[in-house]
Amino acid sequence: MMNTPQQVKNPSSSLKSRFITRFLGALTKITAEDPISSSSPTRIFQRYRRIKVASNKSMAYSVRSRRIWSRAMLSRFRSRRSAFSGRRSSVKTTNCTTSPPPALIKVTINEKKTAKGGLDMQTDELRELVPGGEAMDVCNLLDETAHYIKCLTTQVQVMRKIVDFYHLSK
Amino acid sequence: MESKAGTTETRSNITASDGEQVAALESLQFTDEFHRLILAPTSDNVTSLTALLELPASRALELLHSPASAKLIAAPAPSFEALKGNFLFPSNTTLIDQAARSSVFAGGVNNTNNKSNAPETTSNNSTLNLEKAVKSEPAETESSQPLVSDPAVEKRNFKRKDHEKKAKDSTKKSKTAANDSSVGPEMLPYVHVRARRGEATDSHSLAERARREKINARMKLLQELVPGCNKISGTALVLDEIINHVQSLQNQVEFLSMRLAAVNPRIDFNLNSIFTTESGSLPDNKFPSMVMPLIWPEVQVNGNKQQHQQQWQFDALQQPVWGREVCNNYITPENSLLSYDSSANSATLHANQTENGAMKSEVVPTVRLVERLL
Numbered sequence: 001m002m003n004t005p006q007q008v009k010n011p012s013s014s015l016k017s018r019f020i021t022r023f024l025g026a027l028t029k030i031t032a033e034d035p036i037s038s039s040s041p042t043r044i045f046q047r048y049r050r051i052k053v054a055s056n057k058s059m060a061y062s063v064r065s066r067r068i069w070s071r072a073m074l075s076r077f078r079s080r081r082s083a084f085s086g087r088r089s090s091v092k093t094t095n096c097t098t099s100p101p102p103a104l105i106k107v108t109i110n111e112k113k114t115a116k117g118g119l120d121m122q123t124d125e126l127r128e129l130v131p132g133g134e135a136m137d138v139c140n141l142l143d144e145t146a147h148y149i150k151c152l153t154t155q156v157q158v159m160r161k162i163v164d165f166y167h168l169s170k
Numbered sequence: 171m172e173s174k175a176g177t178t179e180t181r182s183n184i185t186a187s188d189g190e191q192v193a194a195l196e197s198l199q200f201t202d203e204f205h206r207l208i209l210a211p212t213s214d215n216v217t218s219l220t221a222l223l224e225l226p227a228s229r230a231l232e233l234l235h236s237p238a239s240a241k242l243i244a245a246p247a248p249s250f251e252a253l254k255g256n257f258l259f260p261s262n263t264t265l266i267d268q269a270a271r272s273s274v275f276a277g278g279v280n281n282t283n284n285k286s287n288a289p290e291t292t293s294n295n296s297t298l299n300l301e302k303a304v305k306s307e308p309a310e311t312e313s314s315q316p317l318v319s320d321p322a323v324e325k326r327n328f329k330r331k332d333h334e335k336k337a338k339d340s341t342k343k344s345k346t347a348a349n350d351s352s353v354g355p356e357m358l359p360y361v362h363v364r365a366r367r368g369e370a371t372d373s374h375s376l377a378e379r380a381r382r383e384k385i386n387a388r389m390k391l392l393q394e395l396v397p398g399c400n401k402i403s404g405t406a407l408v409l410d411e412i413i414n415h416v417q418s419l420q421n422q423v424e425f426l427s428m429r430l431a432a433v434n435p436r437i438d439f440n441l442n443s444i445f446t447t448e449s450g451s452l453p454d455n456k457f458p459s460m461v462m463p464l465i466w467p468e469v470q471v472n473g474n475k476q477q478h479q480q481q482w483q484f485d486a487l488q489q490p491v492w493g494r495e496v497c498n499n500y501i502t503p504e505n506s507l508l509s510y511d512s513s514a515n516s517a518t519l520h521a522n523q524t525e526n527g528a529m530k531s532e533v534v535p536t537v538r539l540v541e542r543l544l
């Protein structure tokens with residue numbers, strides 16, 4: 001395990017630490033609300049959804065408004081939340097903040113991949129993947145993609161560490 | 171002038187928020203403004219842009235170093251003309267002087283030169299690779315339009331000549347000469363570019379070229395970011411790789427959140443306890459993983475034994491059930507994970523059930539978790 005003394009890092013200094021703070025807080029809330037005894041698959045699925053949303057939300061909040069994709073994501077959260085609270089829907093699991101499952105995206109695009117025409121198709125695919133990509137020009141889209149990939153990598157890294165931690169510590 | 175500067179400023183401000191690279195590359199399309207702005211760091215209108223552009227100087231370096239990059243960032247004349255009606259060129263002499271003295275492209279090369287001498291010397295001394303585009307000659311008009319700075323033009327021209335071995339348009343040379351002669355130390359609003367041999371000098375194609383260069387530069391960055399993309403040649407394939415990578419990352423987030431959902435019920439992430447826990451207590455937290463399951467059951471004995479036993483059985487039963495059901499409904503990898511967690515989870519479940527143990531179990535795992543995460 002960790003034998004080194006705790007390294008105090010400035011929590012606000014890095015994207016990673018900001019994300020960790022928020023995400024752990026969200027996880028606390030989620031796990032606190034769910035009674036352990038009712039761990040049916042349905043509950044697990046609901047929890048999975050909430051955790052996914054929390055993860056994306058934490059990352060978007062950590063990036064704040066510095067990026068187009070994070071702004072788009074945050075506005076998506078807010079609009080969904082306002083719509084949700086307005087409708088009082090009992091389906092809490094509709095907070096799928098990421099784009100539709102990637103599999104669907106691949107299926108819907110069937111154009112041929114020419115040297116030039118293929119670029120259009122792929123940029124469209126990229127637009128669907130990156131939140132807020134529809135309104136971006138190709139130049140910005142590539143920029144946003146780069147930052148989005150970086151943030152996604154951090155997200156995955158942290159989540160994997162959390163999972164491994166609890167895996168090993170038990 | 172104000173409108174142009176204002177627009178540029180707006181543009182630069184917008185791009186500033188998005189990223190220095192964007193700012194740099196986008197501004198390069200408007201070469202004259204860019205030229206002037208980057209060279210006038212003290213100007214109010216352009217501080218943001220110049221600040222931005224100073225940063226991406228390295229980016230510009232990368233861009234311009236690439237042998238494949240054409241005369242990127244050329245401000246096409248027609249588009250320039252289109253802009254002409256809308257923009258006014260700053261005749262700020264201070265701007266011009268500073269422009270003459272400094273050069274962002276030079277990457278910090280001595281900025282003490284000015285006037286026509288400066289460009290020549292700086293052009294020779296500076297990294298010529300930097301001076302790839304920046305100028306576009308107005309093909310249609312000549313002296314009728316306001317002129318780009320003489321030193322700037324000369325600088326660019328000289329650098330271009332040094333750097334580019336391709337044949338130049340004689341017309342461009344003459345135009346440059348005409349511009350040079352007609353303009354003194356004043357900074358000309360135009361920036362002139364040299365077209366490569368065989369390349370169209372059409373304004374549209376220049377704009378296209380600039381745009382393509384921008385996109386190619388960003389693609390290169392993405393290639394570095396995505397593993398395995400360096401060997402792939404061809405934009406389409408690289409984009410495919412990038413798309414696959416993004417999709418795989420998003421899928422991983424989903425998988426991991428599923429795992430966390432399965433594992434989580436046992437763990438409380440008590441952030442308060444994390445931050446209030448002093449470092450001194452950390453050595454105490456180094457329970458070997460074996461110890462924990464042993465400790466907590468002992469604590470259990472005093473407490474709600476039956477409840478926990480029920481939980482034990484519940485877990486033991488539920489886990490395999492989860493495994494099966496989950497397997498049917500969700501992703502297969504989760505199945506193995508759940509069954510893997512069963513024995514571990516039962517132990518922690520006990521820990522969390524106890525009052526005394528709950529706090530400890532919260533603190534200990536979370537503190538160590540945070541350690542490992544950071």
